[in-house]
Amino acid sequence: MSRTAIEEKVLDCVEPVVKAQGLFLEDVKVSERSETVVRIIVDLEEGTYLVSSDDLQEVSWKISEALDAADPIEQAYTLEISTPGAERKLHTPRHYRRSLNRLVEIKLADKSELRGFIREVGESELTLEEEAKAPKPGMKPKPGKLVTVSFENISKARVRVDFGSLKD
Template structure:
């Protein structure tokens, strides 16, 4: 079936929910696209609430803080993914695709993110207060057995990953360097 006919047929049908199967396929395509363009896949966020949305975050392997990917690199990855999405019958004609860097104050959501953040300053929102605070900032010194070890004001604190509700890197924008 030609692309025009397929688009006409798909335009008449309502958008289907984004299944786990297609979400996994999109993540595999994102890995492939990043690898082809000598980048590293950082994260993929998919949603079908209010229409399909695919956010892909790519980075340079072993990038130093503040030396993210160029807009042109994101555009190349976007075109690569777009071709794969358009060719797949399971994907509706209308979707939003965004490809970007995870940013200098990137969210930490996967174990690999924490491993790469060792020796960097992180901000954690914790479920149980530490010294009366739900938000703590410190240098991540290790991540082992799903436990984060932070150095905070000269003290060492261990926090189970299950006790963290949000985490991100911090960046000193005033000096344009990673804290």
């Protein structure tokens, strides 16, 4: 992913601030259409916990202060700071590790698709428990089949919100 010169300036300014708050700088985007919008995406480095609203608020203040002091953007802009979201796209092994035990949809290079729960993540592959389907309506589903998928065979992947069953 290539960044513009302004995005690089913003990244250089905010990355140390984000790290100092114990967070990971996921992405920086600067959109310069009718108004300039600076979007900064933060996340946790590891684990399956979520960034708390208190942590997000604190890092937002710190980022705003750092940008005001460094002034990397000449014109007025709107600053948006958020997390990747509940249904984030997955691109790196870290993304998959952060989504351990979550429901995902994966499109493979051969155009086939998988849907299931990430159970293990290695350096070059992951193990997915395919989403189980009930044999007949009203019956409990059987555990899904475990499938190992190489990262190089994945063309797209996204976390999906799992609402679970109301019959538990």
